[in-house]
Amino acid sequence: MSLPHAARVRNSQAIRLDHIPIHPVEEFREFVIRSLEDGARLSALYGIPGSDDTVRLLAVLTNGLNGEISLTRTDVHESYPAITQNAPQAHWFEREITEQCAVKPQGHPWLKPIRFQRKNPSHPDGWQQNESPSIFPGVTNFFRVEGDEVHEVAVGPVHAGIIEPGHFRFQCHGENVFHLEISLGYQHRGVERALIGGPNKKTLSFMETLAGDTTVGHSLAYCQLFEGLASLTAPPRAQSLRGIALELERLANHVGDLGALAGDIGFLPTLSYCGRIRGDILNMTAVLCGSRLGRRLVRPGGVWFDLEPSTVTHLISWLDEVMLDLRNAVRLLWNTPSVMARFEETGTVSKQDCRKLGLVGVAARACGVEQDVRFEFPTGIYRFAQIPVSTWHSGDVFARAHVRWMEIQRSAEFMRDQLENLPKGEIMTPIRTFSPNTLVVSLIEGWRGEICHIAMTDENGTFAHYKIVDPSFHNWMGLALAMRNQQISDFPLCNKSFNLSYCGHDL
């Protein structure tokens, strides 16, 4: 049987809405499951509530082999046969659909709220909780292991460190973890809803604060999407500067993570050096745009700030200095047996599980999956300057640390290269209005992994719907799986090796 027809686009290429086919739900399901079996990944699956009780589901399937993005749609009412039993990648997405659209995926094995939001206050939601006036985060039926020697440990939402809120339930047998359930939603702000009707003055600010540590990643994904909808191309100099900013963000976060990993096992030297070096890298971002987190650097049509030639030479020598220090700090990690004893064979995720769950970014590459938006769906500067994909095969904490280190080195080489060969010319093009009734899928490899923004315009050329998929959305389940049969005392280390975003997930 041949696969039903689907619309195929490239990264950030606009497509008219009526060119995306609408299939009956069985064919839609068949198509999604078959494509995933053939090696595609589910980058997004979400519902858009219609005017009546129809909900239109859209699946975004990305195929890294040919760089194509397949789009297909279907209309459902109240319930439809779930995809998750056949393709676990859909797990989190289908829970989101239930929550946002009050449509029930029949046969979903783990149907619980993920953000504890409601479609709207007056509407019954997918959990039939419409009697209660409000729905509180963390109030749900947690999976529970019964038995004499089994005990439950609940952590959060308030943590001992200065981190975001999230609730973790461990089912333990002594020090051994049988099962971990992660319950989020404390940071839900309703960003997607607030973006409808845009773009306006606030839109860029929303993007920059979706996940504070991924400011450049998310704002770049948005600007790329904007340019797709308005048929613009950013000037070469702006594209190069964007690349530098994105890699600086990756560098800063990866360095911070390596330091934090060392801190979690009580290894002080790397912790201290990396903390200082991360500060240096943030300061380099500040030289670029005046903000250490890269705010107000990327804008639709280009970038806000240009680099003077003297600043460029300064940045190059600064980068060399930083890399020298960093090389020494990180070498300490790999050369200390007590550190390696903690990293190796802790929190292992197999390549098979990684593919099934659809992990992205560092977590996926650490399982040996060659997956990187910069390589598979290149846009902007990455079409001209390729960065090799860094992978490691072991899938444990060491692999995630080591992939970070390889990416740091490659990002630094890329930045040096870009700074030395910065294209001349303008840094922005004038912006135009959006084409009406159009859809764009924009993918960016943020430091954590694949960032996916999808926007649809209405007949006036404003956002009719905006969907954001942060890499954390794919990866939280990976963390839960990595903890199976691990020591509970290794949880902080595993958690740090994934370092997922709470607010990026909760939106």
Next chain:
Amino acid sequence: MNAAYLHLPVALIFAPALLSVINRIKALFAGRTGPPLLQPYYDLAKLLKKGAVYSRTTTWVFRMNPIIGLSAVLVALAFIPFAGSVAVLATKGDIFILAYVLGLARFFLIIAALDAGSSFEGMGASREAQFSALTEPAFLVGLAAVSRATGGLSLSEMYGALSFQTWMSIGPIVLLVAAAFLIVLLTENARIPVDDPNTHLELTMIHEVMVLDYSGPDLAMIFYASALKLWIFGSLLVGLVLPIHGANLWLDALAAYGGMVIMAVCVGVIESCMARLRLLRIPQLLVAASSLSILAFLLLLR
């Protein structure tokens, strides 16, 4: 007058300073300035000024623990010979009193942690019980070896009889016991590689997690008691490794206090140079410590 009456107040005053030394060394390795040397005293003063908060689920056991813990450690300190002097409460067989007074403190610490009813503290209590059961043989057999080597029956006799002659004649045995005592010291005082005194991660803690619910003066007592405990194990280790006494009271004291500072520096260096062990591996380390002690004892039975 017995010099021990002078050494005891010095221990009471300067025990927290050992923590400052460790912190300074760690800061040095990390390229930081580090906290002021008087920081532990500032902390104690701050805590003493505060009020205490008690959870409604706790009972008298929880409130008694800091008092029992501190008194037990104070009593233990009175049995510890320092710089070759005879301890204030020295008596035959005080090894056992020392071991069980410290055991009493630990017993109350564990049941007070269980009393708080939090799952974290329960985990901490179970880890503490497991690891202390494994350190006890290393400590007691190590002391038995020293007793066998010196013929002393009280700690003061044993440590008084140690000298550089002992190093010359049975050096390897002293070294084995010293290594075992170092591991015991690191374990009992919740230092790296066994526990991380600086971590904020409840799931990985051993000692720190058991005192999470204490505040104010109670926390100050626990903090002070742990500083004294470091002094106790430190003086047993230093007395073994640097048995300098008999020449001049002042020189003996200087050597012993210098030894304590070196001990703190060593702990700081160990903490700066290695990561924590995986929790599963800690029992192996402790069994290794016991083996060292037993080996030392067996070698003396020849």
